[in-house]
Amino acid sequence: MLFSTQDLKYAHPGQPQLSFSDISLEKGGSLLVLGKSGSGKTTLLNLLGGLLLPQSGSVILGGVDLTKLSGGELDLFRGKNIGIVFQKPHLLAPLSVKENLVAAQYFAKEKGQNVQGLLDELGIGAKANSSVKTLSEGEAQRVSIARALVNKPQLILADEPTSSLDDENTEKVINLLKNQAEKIGAALIIVTHDQRVKDHISNFIEVKAS
Amino acid sequence: MNIFKLSWKYLTFKPLSTGLNVMLLALGLAIITVLLLIQDQFEKKMNQDAEGIDLVVGAKGSPLQLILSSVYHIDFPTGNIPMEEAIRVSRSRLIKNVIPLALGDNYKGYRIVGTNPDYLSLYGVGFAQGEAWKEPFDVVLGAEVAKKTGLKTGDSFEGSHGISEGSHDHDEHGFKVKGVLEPKGNVVDRLVLTSIESVWYTHDEVDSTASEAAHDLLHQPVSQTGFPQTDQEREVTSLLVQYRNPMAAIQLPRMINSGTSMQAASPSFEMSRLFELLGVGVSLLQGLAFVLIGISGLGIFIALYNSLKERKYDLAILRAIGASRIQLVFLIFLEGLMLTFLGALVGILLGHTFLSVIVSQNEQGVVGTLNPWVFLKAELWIVIYALVVGIIASLIPAWSAYQTSIAKQLTKA
Numbered sequence: 001m002l003f004s005t006q007d008l009k010y011a012h013p014g015q016p017q018l019s020f021s022d023i024s025l026e027k028g029g030s031l032l033v034l035g036k037s038g039s040g041k042t043t044l045l046n047l048l049g050g051l052l053l054p055q056s057g058s059v060i061l062g063g064v065d066l067t068k069l070s071g072g073e074l075d076l077f078r079g080k081n082i083g084i085v086f087q088k089p090h091l092l093a094p095l096s097v098k099e100n101l102v103a104a105q106y107f108a109k110e111k112g113q114n115v116q117g118l119l120d121e122l123g124i125g126a127k128a129n130s131s132v133k134t135l136s137e138g139e140a141q142r143v144s145i146a147r148a149l150v151n152k153p154q155l156i157l158a159d160e161p162t163s164s165l166d167d168e169n170t171e172k173v174i175n176l177l178k179n180q181a182e183k184i185g186a187a188l189i190i191v192t193h194d195q196r197v198k199d200h201i202s203n204f205i206e207v208k209a210s
Numbered sequence: 211m212n213i214f215k216l217s218w219k220y221l222t223f224k225p226l227s228t229g230l231n232v233m234l235l236a237l238g239l240a241i242i243t244v245l246l247l248i249q250d251q252f253e254k255k256m257n258q259d260a261e262g263i264d265l266v267v268g269a270k271g272s273p274l275q276l277i278l279s280s281v282y283h284i285d286f287p288t289g290n291i292p293m294e295e296a297i298r299v300s301r302s303r304l305i306k307n308v309i310p311l312a313l314g315d316n317y318k319g320y321r322i323v324g325t326n327p328d329y330l331s332l333y334g335v336g337f338a339q340g341e342a343w344k345e346p347f348d349v350v351l352g353a354e355v356a357k358k359t360g361l362k363t364g365d366s367f368e369g370s371h372g373i374s375e376g377s378h379d380h381d382e383h384g385f386k387v388k389g390v391l392e393p394k395g396n397v398v399d400r401l402v403l404t405s406i407e408s409v410w411y412t413h414d415e416v417d418s419t420a421s422e423a424a425h426d427l428l429h430q431p432v433s434q435t436g437f438p439q440t441d442q443e444r445e446v447t448s449l450l451v452q453y454r455n456p457m458a459a460i461q462l463p464r465m466i467n468s469g470t471s472m473q474a475a476s477p478s479f480e481m482s483r484l485f486e487l488l489g490v491g492v493s494l495l496q497g498l499a500f501v502l503i504g505i506s507g508l509g510i511f512i513a514l515y516n517s518l519k520e521r522k523y524d525l526a527i528l529r530a531i532g533a534s535r536i537q538l539v540f541l542i543f544l545e546g547l548m549l550t551f552l553g554a555l556v557g558i559l560l561g562h563t564f565l566s567v568i569v570s571q572n573e574q575g576v577v578g579t580l581n582p583w584v585f586l587k588a589e590l591w592i593v594i595y596a597l598v599v600g601i602i603a604s605l606i607p608a609w610s611a612y613q614t615s616i617a618k619q620l621t622k623a
Contacts, residue, residue, distance in 0.1 A: 051530065051617040072534040079532015086620055090527050094223035095216075102211040107532035147531065 001060075002027050003155055003187045008047055008057035010040075017055070020044050021205055025187040030178060032204035033191040039207045042159065045191045049157050050078045062154050079108030083148030083186070085158040085177070089140035091132040097143050098128040101150045110151040122146050122176065138169055145173070149180050156181050158190045162197060174200045213537060217544040224517065228549065231509045235553030235599070236560055238502030239592050243561025244568075245495055246588050251580045253485070256282070259397040260477035262332050264459065267291070267299065267466055268448035273475035274484060280311055280448040281477050283321050283397055287313050290445035291472050297437055299466060300449065304458035309450040310437055312409040315369040317385075320355045322369050322402045324409030324446075326435050330391070332450070333398050339363050340389025346411050346428050349385045349404040353393035354579075361387050369402075369412065383412065383428075399579070405432035410444060503599060510549055511603040514542065518607045525611055526619035535612050542608040543601065550600030554593040 004024040011017040018040040025031055035041040046052040048059060050066045059066040061081060069077055091100050101115045119125045122142045127135060135143065141161070148156055158177060162170040174190075174197055181188035190197060198204065221228050260281050268276045271288030278285035293310075300308040309332060312324030323329070327342045330350075340363040343350060351361060361367060366384040385404065393399055411428065433439055437446075451474075453459060459476075466474040518525075525538055533541075566582035 046617040049530070051620070072536065075529060075534040076532055078530065084530050086527075086530075090523050090620065092524050092527065094219040099211060099219075103216065103528075104531040106211040107528065107537070109532075151532075 001025075002029075003061050005048070005059050006057055008044070008054045008059070010043055010047060010052065010054050012043070018043060020047070020057075020207065023048075023189075023205065025189070027185045027187065028182045030181065030188040030190070030201050030203060032197060032201050033189060033207060034193065034198075034204050035207035036193060041191045041193070041207050044207055045157055045159050045189075048155075048189060049082050049084050050074050075107075076109065079104070080110060080151055081154045083151065083153035083156045085145050085148045085156070085161050087160040087163060089137075089144040091135075091140060091143055091147075093132060096129050096131055097124065097135070100132060100143060101147050104147050104150050108151045115150065118146050118150060119143075137164065141165070141173065142176075145176060145180075149184070152184045152186075154186050156186050156188045158188070158192075160192050160194070161190065162192065162194050167196065170194070170196050171200070213541055213544060217541055217548055220517070220521075220541075221545055221548055224513075227513050227517075231506055231513055231549055232553045232556060234506035234509055235503060235550060235596060236557035238499045238506060239554055239557025239596060240560035240564060241495060241499035241502070242592060243558050243589060244564050245492060245499070246586060246592075247561065247565055247582070247584070248577075248580065249492070250586055250588070251584065255396065255579065256481055258395075260481065262452060263450045263477055264453045265451040265462060265474050265476055266448055267296070267451060267472050267474050270471065270473045273473060274480045276448065276473065276475045277477050277480040279313065280450065281397070283313075283323070283401060287447050288473075290447050291449075293437060293440075293444045293446050295470055295472065296446055296449055299470060299472070300437075300451075302462065302465070304454055304462045305451055306454040307452040308436070310406060310446045311448050311450065312406040312445075313447040314409060315371055315412060317355075317367055317369045317402050318359055320352070320359070320400060320402050322349070322385075322404060322409070324404055324406040326405065326433060326438075328435055329403065329450075330398075333394060333396060335394045335398050336392050338390045338392040340387070342434075343388055343403070343405050343408075344431055346405060346407045346430070346432055347383055347385050348388040348432075349402050349408070350389040350391060351387060352391050352399040352401045352403070354399040355402055356390040363387055363389060371413075395579070406438050406446060407432045410438075410440075503595075506553065507599040507603050510546060510600065511606065514546060514604055514607040515610075518542070518610060522614055522619050525614050526616040529614070529616040530620065538611045538614070539608045542611045543604045546600040546604030546607075547597055548600075550596040550603075551593070554596035557596070558589050558592060 001024055005020070005022055007022070008020040009017055020040070023031065033041055033044060043052065047054050050059070050069070053067055057067070064077065066074065066077065092103060095103060097119065098115055101118070105111065116125060116128055119128050122145065124139055124142050124146070127139060132140065132143065156177065161173055161177065165173060177188055177190065178200065190201065263281055266276055266280045268280060268287070269289030269291050275285050276288050279287040296310065307328070309325055309328045313321065315322040330342065338353065340350070356362065364387060366386045368384050385408070391398060453462065463474040463476065466472055528538060562582050565580065569578055569580055569582050572578045
């Protein structure tokens with residue numbers, strides 16, 4: 001088992017406690033986390049990515065329990081092993097496309113894959129030295145996917161990656177994520193309320209506010 | 211890619227705001243640099259020029275003026291003193307050595323100083339070419355005078371009356387250049403040196419030099435030490451005195467000031483009084499510099515703080531891709547430090563450039579002899595001072611970067 005969670009519970013201050021069903025994924029496996037807005041999908045994603053610490057329960061990736069790691073260790077572990085694709089691209093504006101990826105390698109202390117090759121593969125190789133401000137929304141999204149992949153993580157988390165895309169691009173992005181995850185042997189978890197994604201990934205759990 | 215490069219990218223991402231802060235800081239530091247340089251070199255130069263001179267005796271008037279005119283050759287002399295009285299005073303057992311000076315003429319703004327060759331040994335200055343004056347109207351040029359006027363050994367020229375340029379010329383008798391001194395970096399560089407006799411004869415009425423006897427005088431050798439030999443009633447401008455013992459410092463000035471028609475002034479006392487007066491202006495400028503530095507520190511703080519608000523996402527992203535809290539704190543501090551380091555370098559450079567402009571505007575004055583491209587140890591303190599400003603300005607922004615919650619920043623959009 002590459003990735004699993006047990007009895008995750010989290011409560012935002014002043015709100016009822018959320019409990020999440022257990023997840024388990026093999027290498028190359030994929031999972032959709034579905035749910036309405038405000039149901040706690042994003043909270044689950046934050047817990048899975050080690051961005052939030054649960055009140056109880058454990059998150060185990062490749063045999064390491066994220067909830068047991070200290071601050072700096074967790075940051076480094078996240079950088080090395082978890083690639084996160086956010087709802088918005090959130091690229092670092094002063095840096096070029098390539099530098100955004102190199103920065104991810106630097107902080108994770110990885111010399112992973114060939115940055116230019118990865119960009120070529122995602123169809124943005126020509127933009128490698130451009131400022132990120134000149135990118136279209138679709139290009140920026142692909143750069144943020146490339147950034148999530150650059151350190152060959154064991155787990156790829158995607159938060160609503162298709163919410164602002166049309167049908168055609170949605171399909172492209174989902175296929176891209178799936179193919180890349182399979183290629184590097186990573187587990188893929190996509191958090192979304194987008195029903196279109198269900199056509200591509202059948203395995204899903206639903207988060208309900210209880 | 212590393213944190214240095216990342217900080218640099220963020221700094222250059224906003225060139226105007228970064229540039230403004232660097233310039234503000236640099237301006238404050240430039241003022242401090244100029245003050246440091248002037249203070250250091252001015253005091254050094256002043257002390258160097260007055261070395262070996264314990265007391266100056268001259269006509270009554272302002273003691274500061276007497277020092278400025280006889281030691282530094284920048285102010286007008288207070289008048290002349292009868293040589294007879296001067297000789298009487300110099301016989302005192304408290305005095306080890308006396309160098310008489312006769313002032314009053316210039317050549318193209320460079321002062322002609324009548325004295326004896328002891329004056330050269332007082333400053334330990336040697337010859338670049340030629341030798342000391344032997345006869346009346348022989349002169350020796352300071353290094354700078356020779357360089358600026360282009361005169362060399364064997365040339366002759368005519369002096370002008372008065373100590374500033376443009377007075378009427380003494381066209382009766384020309385001076386002959388017998389030697390040029392080596393550059394020494396002190397007051398001697400800017401002087402034309404000759405015998406006291408030359409200064410007297412220049413000012414004598416024409417008919418007295420026309421007589422046979424007087425003409426012979428012009429080819430008599432001049433005195434090489436002490437006072438010149440003469441049977442006439444003559445005057446000198448001032449005496450540079452060296453004490454024989456510490457007792458002299460107490461007794462001699464009082465004796466001269468109350469017992470003769472002359473006055474005695476101590477260079478070290480008068481100069482420290484002058485620096486005290488100048489000190490008010492210097493501290494005013496210093497205050498202004500510190501205000502500028504304070505404002506620039508505040509500017510850097512505000513710039514970092516504002517950009518931090520815009521950059522909370524960026525910081526959260528950095529955390530998401532593996533940066534630790536400490537690395538983010540380091541990133542912010544580094545930005546503040548780079549900014550202020552840059553400010554310090556620009557400031558120091560600007561300070562030296564300011565001074566070189568001032569120097570080039572003032573070629574003949576005392577300021578003109580300052581060297582604007584000497585670097586002092588104190589300038590290292592300027593860099594350290596600037597870096598401290600950078601650290602203080604980055605404290606709060608760095609703390610708020612440390613506190614940034616990734617989850618909140620990234621998922622609230």
